[in-house]
Amino acid sequence: MFTLSEQSWIDLFFTYLRLEKNSSTHTTNNYLRDILDFQQFMKGHKIRGFAAVTTQDVRNYLTKLFEKEYARKTVSRKISALRSFYRFHLREERVSENVFQSVVMPKKGERLPNFLYEEEMQELFDAFVDNKPLDQRDRAILELLYATGMRVSECSQLNVHDIDLMIGTVLVIGKGRKERYTPLGAFACDALEKYIEDGRVKIHTKANQVNDALFLNYRGGRLTDRSIRTIVLKRMEKVSNQKKLRPHDIRHSFATHMLNNGADLRIVQELLGHEHLSSTQIYTHVTKDRLRDVYKHTHPRA
Missing domain, CATH: 1.10.443.10 (Intergrase catalytic core)
Known part of the structure; x- marks a missing residue:
């Protein structure tokens, strides 16, 4: 059975973002950084490809993010990017479930937008x-x-x-x-x-x-x-x-x-x-x- 490389998973997702979602360059670049960050985590934990990720791996990844003291907004963005990534591959039947779907997003702070007088x-x-x-x-x-x-x-x-x-x-x-x-x-x-x-x-x-x-x-x-x-x-x-x-x-x-x-x-x-x-x-x-x-x-x- 033919198996796609991790890079192919990423390339197919970004083709989808550009052609179907009409996402901006700024958005796609943010998604890319977040997915590559998760890919580094996978390598460090010897996870064999995106299809092999489990819900326990996701929990471990969240723990790592909080240990690094990322802002809640940053964590939410990363989870959102990966949720979209897996949602796409679930639609294409490359995975049997979206392992990021049930992740509870951290509540955002009530910080008001900064502005100039x-x-x-x-x-x-x-x-x-x-x-x-x-x-x-x-x-x-x-x-x-x-x-x-x-x-x-x-x-x-x-x-x-x-x-x-x-x-x-x-x-x-x-x-x-x-x-x-x-x-x-x-x-x-x-x-x-x-x-x-x-x-x-x-x-x-x-x-x-x-x-x-x-x-x-x-x-x-x-x-x-x-x-x-x-x-x-x-x-x-x-x-x-x-x-x-x-x-x-x-x-x-x-x-x-x-x-x-x-x-x-x-x-x-x-x-x-x-x-x-x-x-x-x-x-x-x-x-x-x-x-x-x-x-x-x-x-x-x-």
């Missing part, structure tokens, strides 16, 4: 003093992320024709290849127009061929989501004293500021591209300054 966002934009092509590009990226709340991975996939400056919208391809049109504010439109008509033209001259990507690297190729994260993080660190900032915090800031200024929760859900309202509800927290301001203006004896 409106004044910090203004400082972020005020910090741009040069008008060089790459500065124009970086400002356009930040204005676009803050104006729309889109993910960095979505931003990296944009092409020039996805931007409509006449009516002020951008076509975003979200998770699962779902499309949504998102409005652009005046500041974002101005920054994008300047970059597209000036900075991008100059950067594109360095490319070896025509490139439709909206955001280009200094050689004229498409900026990857990793490069955009690096660019945004460097800009954020220059103006904020907060620790552990992430580019994704721009998205958190967008949602928080919209809700704090009276936006409807379902509108914000649609703008963010959330499938479930529960994903958006985490942003209904308000800052201490907002609470203090509301109290001061509404309580009769404040």
